[in-house]
Amino acid sequence: MFILSSNFNNLSHFYWLVNLLKLIETVKRSKIKYLLQSDLVDNQVNAKGWVRTKREGKNVTFIALNDGSTIKNIQIVVDMEKLPEATIKDINTGACISVNGVLVKSQGKGQSVELIAEHIEILGLADPEVYPLQPKKHSLEFLREIAHLRPRTNTISAIMRIRHNLAFAIHKFFNDKGFFYMHTPIVTGSDAEGAGEMFRVSTLDPKTPPLNEDGSVNYKEDFFGKETNLTVSGQLEAEVGAMSLGEVYTFGPTFRAENSNTSRHLAEFWMIEPEMAFYDLNDNMDLAEEFVKSIISYILDNCMDDLEFLDKRAADEEKNKPQNERNELGLIERMKFVVENEFERLEYTEAIQVLLNSKPHKKKKFKFPVEWGIDLQSEHERYLVEKHYKKPVILTNYPKDIKAFYMKQNPDGKTVGAMDILFPGIGEIIGGSQREENLEKLKTRMEEMDVPESELWWYLELRKFGTAPHSGFGLGFERMMLFVTGMGNIRDVIPFPRTPQNAEF
RNA sequence: UCCCCCUUAGCUCAGUUGGUUAGAGCGGUUGACUGUUAAUCAAUAGGUCCUUGGUUCGAGCCCAAGAGGGGGAGCCA
Numbered sequence: 001m002f003i004l005s006s007n008f009n010n011l012s013h014f015y016w017l018v019n020l021l022k023l024i025e026t027v028k029r030s031k032i033k034y035l036l037q038s039d040l041v042d043n044q045v046n047a048k049g050w051v052r053t054k055r056e057g058k059n060v061t062f063i064a065l066n067d068g069s070t071i072k073n074i075q076i077v078v079d080m081e082k083l084p085e086a087t088i089k090d091i092n093t094g095a096c097i098s099v100n101g102v103l104v105k106s107q108g109k110g111q112s113v114e115l116i117a118e119h120i121e122i123l124g125l126a127d128p129e130v131y132p133l134q135p136k137k138h139s140l141e142f143l144r145e146i147a148h149l150r151p152r153t154n155t156i157s158a159i160m161r162i163r164h165n166l167a168f169a170i171h172k173f174f175n176d177k178g179f180f181y182m183h184t185p186i187v188t189g190s191d192a193e194g195a196g197e198m199f200r201v202s203t204l205d206p207k208t209p210p211l212n213e214d215g216s217v218n219y220k221e222d223f224f225g226k227e228t229n230l231t232v233s234g235q236l237e238a239e240v241g242a243m244s245l246g247e248v249y250t251f252g253p254t255f256r257a258e259n260s261n262t263s264r265h266l267a268e269f270w271m272i273e274p275e276m277a278f279y280d281l282n283d284n285m286d287l288a289e290e291f292v293k294s295i296i297s298y299i300l301d302n303c304m305d306d307l308e309f310l311d312k313r314a315a316d317e318e319k320n321k322p323q324n325e326r327n328e329l330g331l332i333e334r335m336k337f338v339v340e341n342e343f344e345r346l347e348y349t350e351a352i353q354v355l356l357n358s359k360p361h362k363k364k365k366f367k368f369p370v371e372w373g374i375d376l377q378s379e380h381e382r383y384l385v386e387k388h389y390k391k392p393v394i395l396t397n398y399p400k401d402i403k404a405f406y407m408k409q410n411p412d413g414k415t416v417g418a419m420d421i422l423f424p425g426i427g428e429i430i431g432g433s434q435r436e437e438n439l440e441k442l443k444t445r446m447e448e449m450d451v452p453e454s455e456l457w458w459y460l461e462l463r464k465f466g467t468a469p470h471s472g473f474g475l476g477f478e479r480m481m482l483f484v485t486g487m488g489n490i491r492d493v494i495p496f497p498r499t500p501q502n503a504e505f
Numbered sequence: 506u507c508c509c510c511c512u513u514a515g516c517u518c519a520g521u522u523g524g525u526u527a528g529a530g531c532g533g534u535u536g537a538c539u540g541u542u543a544a545u546c547a548a549u550a551g552g553u554c555c556u557u558g559g560u561u562c563g564a565g566c567c568c569a570a571g572a573g574g575g576g577g578a579g580c581c582a
Contacts, residue, residue, distance in 0.1 A: 052543080053542085053543055053544095055539090055540095055541045055542070055543095055544060056541095057538080057539055057540080057541065057544095058537095058538070058539075059539090059540090060539090060540060060541075061541085062540075062541050062542075062544095064542075064543085073542095075541090075542080077540080077541090093532095093543095106540095107540060108540050108541065108542075109540095109542080110541090110542050111542085128532085128533060128534085129515085129533060129534080130515080130533095131515090132515065132516080134515075134516075134531085134532045134533075134543095135531095135532075135543045136516065136517085136530095136531050136532050136543070137516080137517075137531075137543090138516065138517085139516080139517070141574065141575070142516065142517090144574095145574095196580070196581070197580090233582095254582080256580090256581075256582085258506095258579095258580055258581070259506055259580085260506095260579085260580060260581075261506085262576095262577080262578080262579090262580095262581095263575095263576080263577095264581085264582080265580080265581070265582080266582090269582070270582095271582060367578085377578090377579090378577095378578075378579090379578095426582095427581090427582090428581070428582065429582075430582080431581080431582065474582060475582075476581085476582030477582085478582080479582055480582095489575095501573090
């Protein structure tokens with residue numbers, strides 16, 4: 001490893017070596033992001049990271065090194081005479097190395113600074129015959145199969161950095177507004193949340209579970225003494241927070257055991273659910289719109305390097321699409337457009353009118369019929385958002401029969417105070433409502449919809465004791481990730497996607 | 506869960522009406538060359554054609570079942 005041993009033939013070389021070893025010991029590692037924008041030019045520095053490419057020459061070799069701190073690589077310049085051949089041979093794509101040397105102004109074009117290597121230690125080899133991430137284009141499908149290595153690509157690492165920033169922006173938004181972050185349970189004893197199939201949580205032996213006399217499983221002997229599942233929503237518990245702390249939000253994992261095989265669904269995803277006392281439906285919409293705009297702005301303000309890369313990537317993808325499927329705006333343009341424009345707000349009933357008057361309806365292009373009372377299909381939502389209004393749309397006051405039991409019943413007796421925000425290309429990104437705060441009305445609705453009161457006695461007591469108007473909504477974190485990264489498949493915006501038949505890694 | 510499509514070299518794909526030694530680009534390896542930018546040029550290695558069964562003189566190609574992947578729909582965030 002002590003590479004200068006061949007030159008170690010007189011006293012000056014000896015001191016040179018001693019000084020170098022001292023430097024290597026004392027120079028602390030700098031992140032590449034910092035080195036690239038730093039004032040450390042002409043200083044001894046250390047960088048550690050993974051080799052992206054190596055361009056070998058007779059006299060000089062160039063290494064593009066990335067440590068994940070930024071999408072940009074630092075260029076390592078290696079004087080072939082300073083390092084042993086064996087070391088250079090082992091510096092392959094994917095290898096992890098530690099480089100000591102002097103940061104200098106670049107002599108070449110394409111980068112402002114570069115690192116002149118004086119010593120390179122190989123921390124981890126990567127055999128090029130078998131390392132799957134070679135410097136060439138890989139499909140996203142292939143990368144999904146190597147989810148443990150894919151964050152070493154430009155695309156996935158950019159997405160993961162944005163993911164962090166988006167999560168941070170969400171916490172910042174709510175914190176700045178005086179909301180409290182509430183941790184609602186992951187294991188839930190209630191199966192009445194009404195948001196789809198659930199994953200069972202049990203410690204019983206699946207082969208020989210204890211049985212009741214009638215042959216059914218005796219869950220009294222299970223860990224919690226009752227049937228338990230992974231949560232499908234933290235909303236009901238968040239309402240407890242709203243009715244005590246005023247304004248709260250949850251941000252945690254959510255599980256749906258639906259057999260959904262689409263580019264917009266995961267079995268395990270993250271959801272943000274604010275819940276606010278004294279907010280009516282309009283207050284709710286105002287908050288949701290401000291929230292969405294705020295977090296998108298944060299990404300625009302703090303992730304431009306990564307956004308520019310993804311913008312270019314998306315533009316390249318667009319070129320392969322047929323003309324009519326192409327986006328009129330690029331990724332960054334779309335984000336700016338959403339931040340700068342008012343969302344279109346209209347009632348469900350008006351939306352049905354718009355659809356009935358639409359060209360595709362008149363030409364019978366819709367697969368599903370349009371009439372008051374239907375749940376809007378993807379094709380209908382897409383028409384409203386992408387063709388008619390060409391911007392995010394907030395739909396309100398849906399028929400009560402297609403919405404959940406807890407939504408505020410409107411005076412007309414037909415609709416409830418729901419609001420969904422529809423985004424271009426993604427569909428429903430937010431679903432929310434004002435909650436029914438009247439105990440009797442809520443009980444009646446639960447009875448009509450076969451929601452067992454016994455399970456939700458505590459939820460009802462929020463209305464029994466000091467009830468108040470309140471509202472809230474849920475935002476699918478990964479759906480927002482789709483929007484701010486321009487990616488098309490939700491499996492590419494979460495580190496380790498869980499979908500039907502897939503829980504690898 | 507339903508509909509459609511795909512599965513051939515490490516990756517992305519081509520492969521004619523079923524016919525003899527299965528191809529390309531990228532990547533790898535070797536060499537040349539160069540302050541290079543996913544460098545360039547040359548040579549070279551690399552295949553259980555997803556699996557099982559069937560039809561046929563003969564199957565990468567046709568048929569059936571299964572497995573895996575993708576797109577769309579439903580459910581939803």
